[in-house]
Amino acid sequence: MRVLVAEDDQVLADALSRSLRAAGYAVDHVENGALADSALGLHDYDLVILDLGLPRMSGLDVLKRLRSRGQTVPVLILTAADSTEQRVRGLDLGADDFMAKPFQLAELEARARALVRRSMGTASTTLQVGALIYDQQGRRATLDGQALDLSARELGLLEVLLQRTGRLVSKEQIVEHLCEWGEEVSHNAIEVYMHRLRKKIEGGGLHIHTVRGLGYSLERPES
Numbered sequence: 001m002r003v004l005v006a007e008d009d010q011v012l013a014d015a016l017s018r019s020l021r022a023a024g025y026a027v028d029h030v031e032n033g034a035l036a037d038s039a040l041g042l043h044d045y046d047l048v049i050l051d052l053g054l055p056r057m058s059g060l061d062v063l064k065r066l067r068s069r070g071q072t073v074p075v076l077i078l079t080a081a082d083s084t085e086q087r088v089r090g091l092d093l094g095a096d097d098f099m100a101k102p103f104q105l106a107e108l109e110a111r112a113r114a115l116v117r118r119s120m121g122t123a124s125t126t127l128q129v130g131a132l133i134y135d136q137q138g139r140r141a142t143l144d145g146q147a148l149d150l151s152a153r154e155l156g157l158l159e160v161l162l163q164r165t166g167r168l169v170s171k172e173q174i175v176e177h178l179c180e181w182g183e184e185v186s187h188n189a190i191e192v193y194m195h196r197l198r199k200k201i202e203g204g205g206l207h208i209h210t211v212r213g214l215g216y217s218l219e220r221p222e223s
Contacts (some may be wrong), residue, residue, distance in 0.1 A: 001116060001159065002026045002044070002177050006036035006062065007051045007078065012101075016049065019105045020112070024139050024156065026180040033057025040066050044073075044176050046116055049108075050095070051078045052086050060090060067094040074115040076108075113137060120163050127162040130221040131204045134162055143204040153178070154197045157190075161208065161218040170215035 003020055007013040008031045017027045028043070030036045033054040040048065040062070048066070052059035063075060074096045079087050081100045090098060096115050099108060113136065117125065127134045131144045139155055141148040150158065156178045160169060171187045179185050194216060198208045205221040 001046045001156070002028070002180065003047045003049060003112070004036065004039055004043075004045045005029045005049045006031075006033070006054060006059065007049070008032060008054055009051075015105065016108070019109060023109055024152065025112075026156075026178055026183070028180050031055075033059060033062045036062045037065055040071065040073075041069070044173075046073070046119070046177065047112055048073055048075045049078065049112070050075055052083070052090060053080065060086070060093060063090060063093045063095060072119070074119045076111060076115060078103075127159070129162060129165050129218060130206055132162075132201060132206055134158060143201060143206075148200055150197070150200065151193075153193050154200070157193050157197055158201075161216065165218050165220060168211060168215045168217045173215070 001024065003025045005013055005016050005020070005027055007016065007029070010031070013029050013031070017029055020027050028039060030039055034056040036050065036054065037057055050059045050062060054062070059077060063077070066073070066075070075094065077087070077090045077095045077098045079090070079098055079100055087098045097111055099111065113125070117136070125135065125137045127136065132141065134141045136159065141150055141155065141158060157174065160174055160177050171190050174190055175185055194208065202208070207219045209217045209219050211217070
């Protein structure tokens, strides 16, 4: 899961980024609205955390431009505690939720998880296909009730596939959702991670289907 944090307070941005990375997200950070607008035009994100008081382009303008392009990525806006008018305007422009500063990081993480779940069309914190269950909050996967020993990268890959069960996911999409700026992950590396993940889950009746040159899909087991 990939998140864009648009926040000009470096201390807050660092704390947010550390917290979200510890929760398993890939995080990109920008410190002004112009950079946020550019990043959103170039990359696909699973969530945007957007401060409204950004320099160079306000958060409201970033949000307005985002929605005018038809992008439906969930947006959590950050505002000053006394800025009711800005919060209302942000929600009217298409924000999905807001938090007033100061806030607790644990609450922000919970709201972020809820927004991502809602965007994927589920209210549950778990994803399940057959005997495979993935706890998004605890980042734990079990197969037939037995815990799977998966690396952080394999967990991220599994999450992407589970959220798109039965649909083809390209290597480019995988890289886009798993990697933040500065990370170099080749298509060959994706193949290695996929091979390791396949070996760990296919004994439970699941199958990761490869369409050469196009991508992968996690197939539901036959009933």
